[in-house]
Amino acid sequence: MSPTQYPCGSCGANVEYAPGTTVLACPYCGASTPLQPTGLRVREHAYAEFAQLPRKPVSALAPQAFTCRGCGAVTETDKISDRCQFCGAPLVSGGPHGDMVTPEAVLPFAVDRGQMRSALRGWASSRWFAPNGLKKVTEAESSRGTYLPHWTYDAGTVSDYSGERGDHYWDTENYTENGQTKSRKVRKTRWRAARGTVSRDFDDLLVAGTTRVTPKHLDALEPWPLRNAEAYRPEYLAGHETLRYDVEPESGLETAKAHMASVIRDDCERDIGGDEQRLHQVDTAYHDVMFKLMLLPVWVACYLHAGKTYTVLVNGRSGEVAGERPYSVPKIIAAVLAALLVIAAIVTLIATRQ
Known part of the structure; x- marks a missing residue:
C-alpha cells in the first residue's frame, strides 16, 4: 500500500x-x-453494536x-x-x-526529544548504585517516539450484594492471675446480615492495548490528561512509530471489569457500614458500555549494559520516567565496606571511652 x-x-x-x-x-x-x-470530534462506540460485527482477530492479520x-x-x-x-x-x-479497530483519539506528543533527554538525565542521576554507563540512556540514537494503543471504556453499573456488617462492642471478661480474680475489657464484634444495591458510572477506564511494554512501567507513567486528546488524524503520527494493538477489545473489557469490580467492592463495603464488613456475593449488571481506541505518546529508550538490554519509558506529555535499571556491583560493595568502616569506627570509639 x-x-x-x-x-x-x-x-x-x-x-x-x-x-x-x-x-x-x-x-x-x-x-x-x-x-x-478538521472539525472532527472524539467519538465513543457502543460495545454491544461492535460485538455483533464480523472481524478477524488482530493476530490473524x-x-x-x-x-x-x-x-x-x-x-x-x-x-x-x-x-x-x-x-x-x-x-x-x-x-x-481493514479488520482492525481504527483509532478514535490521539494524545499528541508535547515532550520533544531535548526535553525527553533532560528527563532521562535527571532519572539516571537519581538512580543510586547504578553503573556509570547508565548515562548512555540519554543518547539520541537509543530513543524513539512511540504511540502506544490503549482502550478506554465507559459503563454504568448496578450491583446487588449480600454480606455481613460487623459492629464492635466491649464486654467484661474475668480471668485469674496469681490466684486473684481480675476483670478486663475485651473488644468483640457483633455480626448481622446485610444486603443492598449500589450503582456507579465509570468513565474513560484505561486499559493498555499492547503487551510489548512492561505493565508496571506503563502504569508508573500515569496519570494521562485524557481530556486533552484530539480526534485521530494521521498527521500526528508522522515521524513517530505507532504500535498496532495486540490486546483485543473483548480482552480489554474483561480487564476493565476487573478494575471496576475492585471499586464496586469498596462501594459495597461503604454501603454496609459498621466497623467491619464481609462480602459474600456481588452481582453486577453493566449498561451503556462504550469504548474507543486511543493512542498515547511514549518515548522509548533502550540501552545495553553487560550484554543485557534495558528499556526506559518517558511519558510524552508529562516527562514522567519509568523503566529498568542495572545495579553496579562495585558501587554496592564499596557502600557496604564504607558502612562497615563507619560501624567499626563507632564501636572503637565507644570501647575507647569505656
Whole structure:
C-alpha cells in the first residue's frame, strides 16, 4: 500500500509532527506546515453494536507493506506508522485499517526529544548504585517516539450484594492471675446480615492495548490528561512509530471489569457500614458500555549494559520516567565496606571511652 507522507512545501523532504505544536516541521530546512482544523470530534462506540460485527482477530492479520514514495523501498511492518528502513522517511497508514479497530483519539506528543533527554538525565542521576554507563540512556540514537494503543471504556453499573456488617462492642471478661480474680475489657464484634444495591458510572477506564511494554512501567507513567486528546488524524503520527494493538477489545473489557469490580467492592463495603464488613456475593449488571481506541505518546529508550538490554519509558506529555535499571556491583560493595568502616569506627570509639 502507499503510505501517507507529507512533503515539505519548501524543499520537498518529508515533514514530521513537532511535539508540543500544531505544525508539521521539516527536519532538513526547518520549514513548518500548520495543521488545519478538521472539525472532527472524539467519538465513543457502543460495545454491544461492535460485538455483533464480523472481524478477524488482530493476530490473524498480515503485516502492512509500505512503499516509500521517496526511495521506492518496501517496508513490511505491523505498525500503523513507522520509518522507511532505507531512507528513514516517515510512513503513516492512511487508514481505514481493514479488520482492525481504527483509532478514535490521539494524545499528541508535547515532550520533544531535548526535553525527553533532560528527563532521562535527571532519572539516571537519581538512580543510586547504578553503573556509570547508565548515562548512555540519554543518547539520541537509543530513543524513539512511540504511540502506544490503549482502550478506554465507559459503563454504568448496578450491583446487588449480600454480606455481613460487623459492629464492635466491649464486654467484661474475668480471668485469674496469681490466684486473684481480675476483670478486663475485651473488644468483640457483633455480626448481622446485610444486603443492598449500589450503582456507579465509570468513565474513560484505561486499559493498555499492547503487551510489548512492561505493565508496571506503563502504569508508573500515569496519570494521562485524557481530556486533552484530539480526534485521530494521521498527521500526528508522522515521524513517530505507532504500535498496532495486540490486546483485543473483548480482552480489554474483561480487564476493565476487573478494575471496576475492585471499586464496586469498596462501594459495597461503604454501603454496609459498621466497623467491619464481609462480602459474600456481588452481582453486577453493566449498561451503556462504550469504548474507543486511543493512542498515547511514549518515548522509548533502550540501552545495553553487560550484554543485557534495558528499556526506559518517558511519558510524552508529562516527562514522567519509568523503566529498568542495572545495579553496579562495585558501587554496592564499596557502600557496604564504607558502612562497615563507619560501624567499626563507632564501636572503637565507644570501647575507647569505656
